[in-house]
Amino acid sequence: MVLYLQYNRGMTPTEAGQIMMLQAVMMTICAPIAGRLSDLWGSRVLATVGCLIIATGLGILVQVNDRMPLVVIAGSMMAIGLGHGLFSTPNNSTAIGTVAAAKLGIATATLNLARQCGQLLGTAVLSLLIAIFFDGRSITPQGYKDFQSVAVWALSISLAFSLMAAWFSSRKG
Template identity: 35%
Template sequence: VLSDRYGAQILSTIGALITATALFSMSTLNLHSSMTSIMLRLGLFGVGNGIFQTPNNSSVMGSVSKNRLGIASAFLATMRNAGMVLGIAMGSAIFTNRQMFYESLKINSNSAFLFGLRDAYIVAGILSIICALTSLVRDKINKKNNLEKDGV
C-alpha cells in the first residue's frame, strides 16, 4: 500500500538507509550493552529490511509481463537466497579474519570478538548504503532504457 502511494524507489531507498543505520548502530555494541539496546538495534534492522523488501519485490514483479511472472519470481527468490548465503559467508569471513587480527595484537578474546563483529557490521552498513544508492537511481535507469526502446 505504501509503495503504491510513494513508489518503490523511495521506500526501498529509505529501507536500505534504515538498515544501514541499524548496522552502524550495532557496530557500537560493547561488553556492557543491555539486552534492550541489542533488541532495539535488531528491531530497527528488521524494520529497515521490511521497508526495503516489499516494495523492491513489488517493483521487480511489476516490471515483467504476466507470462513471465513465474520466471521472475523464481529469479527473485534465487537472488534473495544467493544474497543471504553470500552475505553470511562474507560477514563470517570478515568477522573471523578481523577477530584473529585483533587476537594477534594480544587483545583479550572478548574484546577481539567484539572488534571483529564491529568491523563486519561496518562493512555490512557500507554495503547497505551502496544498496540505497543503487535503489535510488534504478527508476532513472529504467526510464532511460524505456526511452531508448521507444526511439526517443
C-alpha cells in the same frame, strides 16, 4: 549478533534468539503496510528510506561493546526489521512488476536466487572473518574480544552494503 550475544554477553540461545526475533517481528508488521504504501507512493522512496533505516540500526550496532545496553541492541534490531519491511515489499514489487506475465515464474525464481546468494555471501564473509581473527583457534572466553571485532567488521560490511542499496534505490525511477 546472535553469536555475539551468546559469547560476549553470556546469553542463552533462547535469550539471544528473542532479541533477534524483534527484527523478524518488525519486518512482519511493516512489510504488508509497505506494500500498500508503495501502491500509493511508488517504491523508490520507501525502498530508499528502508535502506537508510537499516543503515541507522547497523550504524548503532557497529559501535557494539560489552557496555552497550541490551535495550539499544534490541532497538537497533527493531530498526533493522522496520527497514527490511519498508525495503523488501516495494523492491520485490518493482522487480516483479517490470516483467511480462509469462515470465513471472522466472522473475520470482531469480529474485529468490538473489536473496539466497546474498545470504550465502554473508555466511561466507562471516566465516572468513572468524578464520582471520581466530586462525583455527576455538572461540573461548579469552577470544571474546576478537569475536567482538568479528561482529564489528561484519556489521560494518553490512552497513556499507545498506548504504549502497540506499543509493541504488534512490536512483531507480
